[in-house]
Amino acid sequence: xxxxxxxxxxxxxxxxxxxxxxxxxxxxxxxxxxxxxxxxxxxxxxxxxxxxxxxxxxxxxxxxxxxxxxxxxxxxxxxxxxxxxxxxxxxxxxxxxxxxxxxxxxxxxxxxxxxxxxxxxxxxxxxxxxxxxxxxxxxxxxxxxxxxxxxxxxxxxxxxxxxxxxxxxxxxxxxxxxxxxxxxxxxxxxxxxxxxx
Amino acid sequence: xxxxxxxxxxxxxxxxxxxxxxxxxxxxxxxxxxxxxxxxxxxxxxxxxxxxxxxxxxxxxxxxxxxxxxxxxxxxxxxxxxxxxxxxxxxxxxxxxxxxxxxxxxxxxxxxxxxxxxxxxxxxxxxxxxxxxxxxxxxxxxxxxxxxxxxxxxxxxxxxxxxxxxxxxxxxxxxxxxxxxxxxxxxxxxxxxxxxx
Numbered sequence: 543x544x545x546x547x548x549x550x551x552x553x554x555x556x557x558x559x560x561x562x563x564x565x566x567x568x569x570x571x572x573x574x575x576x577x578x579x580x581x582x583x584x585x586x587x588x589x590x591x592x593x594x595x596x597x598x599x600x601x602x603x604x605x606x607x608x609x610x611x612x613x614x615x616x617x618x619x620x621x622x623x624x625x626x627x628x629x630x631x632x633x634x635x636x637x638x639x640x641x642x643x644x645x646x647x648x649x650x651x652x653x654x655x656x657x658x659x660x661x662x663x664x665x666x667x668x669x670x671x672x673x674x675x676x677x678x679x680x681x682x683x684x685x686x687x688x689x690x691x692x693x694x695x696x697x698x699x700x701x702x703x704x705x706x707x708x709x710x711x712x713x714x715x716x717x718x719x720x721x722x723x724x725x726x727x728x729x730x731x732x733x734x735x736x737x738x739x
Numbered sequence: 740x741x742x743x744x745x746x747x748x749x750x751x752x753x754x755x756x757x758x759x760x761x762x763x764x765x766x767x768x769x770x771x772x773x774x775x776x777x778x779x780x781x782x783x784x785x786x787x788x789x790x791x792x793x794x795x796x797x798x799x800x801x802x803x804x805x806x807x808x809x810x811x812x813x814x815x816x817x818x819x820x821x822x823x824x825x826x827x828x829x830x831x832x833x834x835x836x837x838x839x840x841x842x843x844x845x846x847x848x849x850x851x852x853x854x855x856x857x858x859x860x861x862x863x864x865x866x867x868x869x870x871x872x873x874x875x876x877x878x879x880x881x882x883x884x885x886x887x888x889x890x891x892x893x894x895x896x897x898x899x900x901x902x903x904x905x906x907x908x909x910x911x912x913x914x915x916x917x918x919x920x921x922x923x924x925x926x927x928x929x930x931x932x933x934x935x936x
Contacts, residue, residue: 606833613829629852632810633833636803642836643843663860669861677788714834 544569545610546585546596550657551575552650552702553607554595556641556738560611560698562734563675564619573592600613608638624695633689637696641703644674650703652710678704679717686726693730701727705739740815741766742807743782743793748772749899750804751792752933753838757808757895759931761816780877780897805835810867819889830886834893838900839866840870847900849907868909875901876914883923890927898924 545561547554547570561568573579573594581592589596589605596603597610599617604610615624625631648670654660655667678700681688689696705724707714714721727733742758744751744767757766768775770791778789786793786802793800794807796814801807810822823829823933845867852864875897878885888895902921904911911918924930 566906602829604826604829606772606831607835608836609829609832612832613825615826617825628814630809631813632799632801634805635809636801638832638836639803639805639839642839647844663863666860666863670750681785 543567543597543599544571546571546580546588546594546598548573548575548580548594550632550737551594552653552706552736553593554700554711555702555739556607557597557610557614558736559596559701559734560614560623560695561730563693563698563730564614564623565616565732566618606642608642608699611622611638611699615695622690622692622694625690632734634694634696637688638699640674641696641699645700645703648674648703649707649710649712652712653703653706654710656710668712669706671710675704675714675717675720677711679720682719682723686723688723693727697723697727702736702739709738716737740764740794740796741768741783743768743770743777743791743795745770745772745777745791747793747934749850749903749933750790752899752936753804753895754792754794754807754811755933756817756898756931757811757820757892760890760927760929761811761820762929763811765817770897801824803839805839805896808835808896812892819887821893827887831891831893834885835896837871837875838893838896839905841867842900844899845871846904846907846909849901849909850903851907853907864907865909868904868907872901872909872911872914872917876917879916879920883920885920890924894920894924899933899936906935914918 545557567582573585577583580594586592588603591605595607596605597734604613617734623629624634651662652667655664687693687697742754742765770782775783783789785800792804793802801810809925821831845864847861848859849864849868852859852861884890884894885897
């Protein structure tokens, strides 16, 4: 099972982190992003969207970090990481959408501007961050984990770009519950860091 | 089972459409969005994010249209709408993320500007639309449905804001495969329209 990977990508890190926590063996194939290798064959043939990560498991080829987390959890991990009953799985799904949209276009995009010079509207990324962070903080005021009594792939999907928020100039100081949760993720057995986390 | 609903919301329409296609009885509770009822009790107590739709099914309360689709498919619909095996479910998940991010911030956001006067960056919504539409069109060049040999909740999640794209000044004329797919969705047994579709 191969993950086409970029070390500095929080989206790739979602997958590396979950694989480490769940004990899933993953072969990393680093992609030379700065040279545009993700926009050329063979990577673009695996994912026409030209984005990383891409997972290849035999015949299965998947784009989108959230979809990859779902696949790995269903196929290669203990059920605690993605509840199978409808309400439990939907609770996780809420946070996969949040990771795909609000976190991606908030703290992640802010970091893309500051750290990698992307031509995005920095003020918009900060506005989006300022909306989402109090909601997440309030959600975690009386919960240890985002979507279940235990850690799930929801935590793996949301964690990277919040733990990297400082690299986009987004300050987590006003959000103590969120910071407590970041500490709990970091204390999980098998936790794997990345540069900046 | 109650859907806190807004008729003109494509996100609410995702749920109404799927319920109609899958034969799931849904009680609609219209929310007075223009009067800000989604930002006040009792709706804000159900969803602190202040967004619609919200689904209430007994003890289960869910925000996020994608999560609601997953819940309804797992609990109340035939398995064809959301494959249970890992690769099949992950294929659907890819498109739920696309609906949550690229479609939401592209064609949906363009419509929010043109139809409802939202103070968003219209050029950005058009740029995002121009990126995503050729990818979706190419994906549908040799497929009838987004994620499986049959229609799934992936189609229900992506359909509304593409079928409403014209209301945001996004022209689908260059995308014949996408338009063909819109026609196939509209021809599904039980199909339900909304204003503008």
